[in-house]
Amino acid sequence: xxxxxxxxxxxxxxxxxxxxxxxxxxxxxxxxxxxxxxxxxxxxxxxxxxxxxxxxxxxxxxxxxxxxxxxxxxxxxxxxxxxxxxxxxxxxxxxxxxxxxxxxxxxxxxxxxxxxxxxxxxxxxxxxxxxxxxxxxxxxxxxxxxxxxxxxxxx
Amino acid sequence: xxxxxxxxxxxxxxxxxxxxxxxxxxxxxxxxxxxxxxxxxxxxxxxxxxxxxxxxxxxxxxxxxxxxxxxxxxxxxxxxxxxxxxxxxxxxxxxxxxxxxxxxxxxxxxxxxxxxxxxxxxxxxxxxxxxxxxxxxxxxxxxxxxxxxxxxxxxxxxxxxxxxxxxxxxxxxxxxxxxxxxxxxxxxxxxxxxxxxxxxxxxxxxxxxxxxxxxxxxxxxxxxxxxxxxxxxxxxxxxxxxxxxxxxxxxxxxxxxxxxxxxxxxxxxxxxxxxxxxxxxxxxxxxxxxxxxxxxxxxxxxxxxxxxxxxxxxxxxxxxxxxxxxxxxxxxxxxxxxxxxxxxxxxxxxxxxxxxxxxxxxxxxxxxxxxxxxxxxxxxxxxxxxxxxxxxxxxxxxxxxxxxxxxxxxxxxxxxxxxxxxxxxxxxxxxxxxxxxxxxxxxxxxxxxxxxxxxxxxxxxxxxxxxxxxxxxxxxxxxxxxxxxxxxxxxxxxxxxxxxxxxxxxxxxxxxxxxxxxxxxxxxxxxxxxxxxxxxxxxxxxxxxxxxxxxxxxxxxxxxxxxxxxxxxxxxxxxxxxxxxxxxxxxxxxxxxxxxxxxxxxxxxxxxxxxxxxxxxxxxxxxxxxxxxxxxxxxxxxxxxxxxxxxxxxxxxxxxxxxxxxxxxxxxxxxxxxxxxxxxxxxxxxxxxxxxxxxxxxxxxxxxxxxxxxxxxxxxxxxxxxxxxxxxxxxxxxxxxxxxxxxxxxxxxxx
Ligand code: FES
Ligand code: FES
Numbered sequence: 054x055x056x057x058x059x060x061x062x063x064x065x066x067x068x069x070x071x072x073x074x075x076x077x078x079x080x081x082x083x084x085x086x087x088x089x090x091x092x093x094x095x096x097x098x099x100x101x102x103x104x105x106x107x108x109x110x111x112x113x114x115x116x117x118x119x120x121x122x123x124x125x126x127x128x129x130x131x132x133x134x135x136x137x138x139x140x141x142x143x144x145x146x147x148x149x150x151x152x153x154x155x156x157x158x159x160x161x162x163x164x165x166x167x168x169x170x171x172x173x174x175x176x177x178x179x180x181x182x183x184x185x186x187x188x189x190x191x192x193x194x195x196x197x198x199x200x201x202x203x204x205x206x207x208x
Numbered sequence: 209x210x211x212x213x214x215x216x217x218x219x220x221x222x223x224x225x226x227x228x229x230x231x232x233x234x235x236x237x238x239x240x241x242x243x244x245x246x247x248x249x250x251x252x253x254x255x256x257x258x259x260x261x262x263x264x265x266x267x268x269x270x271x272x273x274x275x276x277x278x279x280x281x282x283x284x285x286x287x288x289x290x291x292x293x294x295x296x297x298x299x300x301x302x303x304x305x306x307x308x309x310x311x312x313x314x315x316x317x318x319x320x321x322x323x324x325x326x327x328x329x330x331x332x333x334x335x336x337x338x339x340x341x342x343x344x345x346x347x348x349x350x351x352x353x354x355x356x357x358x359x360x361x362x363x364x365x366x367x368x369x370x371x372x373x374x375x376x377x378x379x380x381x382x383x384x385x386x387x388x389x390x391x392x393x394x395x396x397x398x399x400x401x402x403x404x405x406x407x408x409x410x411x412x413x414x415x416x417x418x419x420x421x422x423x424x425x426x427x428x429x430x431x432x433x434x435x436x437x438x439x440x441x442x443x444x445x446x447x448x449x450x451x452x453x454x455x456x457x458x459x460x461x462x463x464x465x466x467x468x469x470x471x472x473x474x475x476x477x478x479x480x481x482x483x484x485x486x487x488x489x490x491x492x493x494x495x496x497x498x499x500x501x502x503x504x505x506x507x508x509x510x511x512x513x514x515x516x517x518x519x520x521x522x523x524x525x526x527x528x529x530x531x532x533x534x535x536x537x538x539x540x541x542x543x544x545x546x547x548x549x550x551x552x553x554x555x556x557x558x559x560x561x562x563x564x565x566x567x568x569x570x571x572x573x574x575x576x577x578x579x580x581x582x583x584x585x586x587x588x589x590x591x592x593x594x595x596x597x598x599x600x601x602x603x604x605x606x607x608x609x610x611x612x613x614x615x616x617x618x619x620x621x622x623x624x625x626x627x628x629x630x631x632x633x634x635x636x637x638x639x640x641x642x643x644x645x646x647x648x649x650x651x652x653x654x655x656x657x658x659x660x661x662x663x664x665x666x667x668x669x670x671x672x673x674x675x676x677x678x679x680x681x682x683x684x685x686x687x688x689x690x691x692x693x694x695x696x697x698x699x700x701x702x703x704x705x706x707x708x709x710x711x712x713x714x715x716x717x718x719x720x721x722x723x724x725x726x727x728x729x730x731x732x733x734x735x736x737x738x739x740x741x742x743x744x745x746x747x748x749x750x751x752x753x754x755x756x757x758x759x760x761x762x763x764x765x766x767x768x769x770x771x772x773x774x775x776x777x778x779x780x781x782x783x784x785x786x787x788x789x790x791x792x793x794x795x796x797x798x799x800x801x802x803x804x805x806x807x808x809x810x811x812x813x814x815x816x817x818x819x820x821x822x823x824x825x826x827x828x829x830x831x832x833x834x835x836x837x838x839x840x841x842x843x844x845x846x847x848x849x850x851x852x853x854x855x856x857x858x859x860x861x862x863x864x865x866x867x868x869x870x871x872x873x874x875x876x877x878x879x880x881x882x883x884x885x886x887x888x889x890x891x892x893x894x895x896x897x898x899x900x901x902x903x904x905x906x907x908x909x910x911x912x913x914x915x916x917x918x919x920x921x922x923x924x925x926x927x928x929x930x931x932x933x934x935x936x937x938x939x940x941x942x943x944x945x946x947x948x949x950x951x952x953x954x955x956x957x958x959x
Contacts, residue, residue, distance in 0.1 A: 147859060184901070189870035
């Protein structure tokens, strides 16, 4: 056990856990941030995607001891009221079916647009390829990302 | 909830009872996921009046509609309440939706599966809405002292033209709640719908995109422990001995023990499918700690002997043998090939196919196989349970709560009324979540510990647990006469451990051909199976429609024209009386997809395949446009024509249709579970290939036939035929027919 001070969604929080604990379980079990999902635990499905700084990472393979000073953003902290352009686009296109994968999809898409504000179709596909949607909402995800691109460009 | 439960019995289904209390909404908030913002919550009514099980109206006019069925992503939580709102005549914007708990005394048929939710709810839920509206009108008539039939409603407002009186539903709700429920009410005509037929967004949308706790896996309560299981690593094994000292010594671990979930003499129902009744359980404080301790377990496994279990089902009580042995996919293939050579059980026979095959001008015979498939719902199996001496509280992803009640009651020693199941949103279901073994496991663990417990499967536990789509094979044979008319058709199909054909022998092309034979066989296994999106049809539709493509080619006919000819025959001069499809509606979707896809217009570099299938009472025809890019197939576009009667929520219906199509393409190309000595050979997404973004079709167009017929299924019917449309397009691209699923696993160079 060791104490870690983590900057999450703009707040600093302390946790006392085994240093090897993946951020996924620190968020879900210790900090009550359950929007980040467990899908595979081996960095293959993207359900657990969060932002480390501005980069999308798989929290299931990220030990808490590796975070240090870096700021973490989870789906709960992406925007105050669900009004991030990506979230709004998701609502506009009513993307979700079961919804389980969508936090991971949204976090990945938001990071993509941050680093590449106007991605091509091929760039969207390759950036999103690590996020499985078992309900197969892939087409809507792509359309929603394009809508988010437009609304970000306007604002 | 217990007090309410006792007061209300089934006969009170539509009986009026007034439930008061503004705090009620708040107490539902965990799984409620209503559309309310915090601002709206502070505007909650002071009293709610329940007009029936589905409808509560607040004194301020706020309307709460209960969604009875479990939600696994087909959007029933939005679409079913739309039926209530339509007949109640309220503005959808002013409605809040709550997920009902499993509560058979109050709700009929709380089951999501078989593409039946909308079909079964269509009349009852509209009736519940119309009944509540009737009560409000009566209340207004009494209060205003005017004839009821002069009162009109619009968007939650009652109006009497003669006197100019007007009131919101909220003002008359308390009065309405005292009025006797009518025996009959009339329902709106299809043309008069205002909500049904409009696309309403998912009521849970905002909660989903903001990461709110919606799923069982997200649930937490004071003093709750985490449990994980170690089930046998292979089918055909059971627990022999457990060495748990290392696991017990690990941080955060509370206990390690073996549970037995079902007694050996327990008579199972059809949904009590359980791969392993004995498993090792590790309990601790947090998921990560328990996961680690589980790895430190040393379990010795031993082979099972042949075992018999009693199962009651459609055909009465049966004794089923679970055979001993460690099975392998190679062995399965050999045995299936042997079975396919023997005569099967005849399910339907018309004319004299044997003799026609001997003398026909052209005969074609082809054999198709498909592997076991794992469901791989994104949310792994899990369940919360808190069992005390008096009662059991369960929260779980479960499609068929009613079906697991018997096992829970028997195993826990509690009467059914003392077992309360909350229906959490499911992170996918696809048939697998119809089987509630995880509820029993969680409840048994909780009962033993006398503590609230959340049972969590790892992805590996989930993927290797079983309840797979069965492995199937089918041999088709067709005969053409000198004019290239199909005069005989024969199918012999079987599987491990069930045949795909049992309920489908009267489907097309039965009825369209004079000489017809359908036979089936099955091979027993200890690998468990269960419903998987469009059970059985997901194989039959795939292979029959590939076969017909080949028959059409042999006949020198366009594959759509060929099918239309047969359907015309079935329409004008059907063979037999048991044919279970409507040839006109079947032809209708084929014609629609032909028009929408510009089928007759060949395009350079585009390879096209067509397919059509009828299952879950819905007719679907699909066309795929395919290109080959660096030797890999790329689906450019899919056109689908669908006849499912009235489309209640069109955009959501389209979403589900897209899902069915992409899921089908994914499983056709990659889906496969294999076994070696009983061990499932894939256990996570690194080796079980799922379709991903870049492999999804570039575009999908879904066209619904405009219809006033009662709605039919939608979650499943778009899934089976797409396998064949893809196979037929691939043939155009590669010159090779696809006989073995998954198409890309068997042909390495294509990948
Ligand atoms: S749970 Fe982390 S990638 Fe799947
Ligand atoms: S919406 Fe169900 S897994 Fe993506």
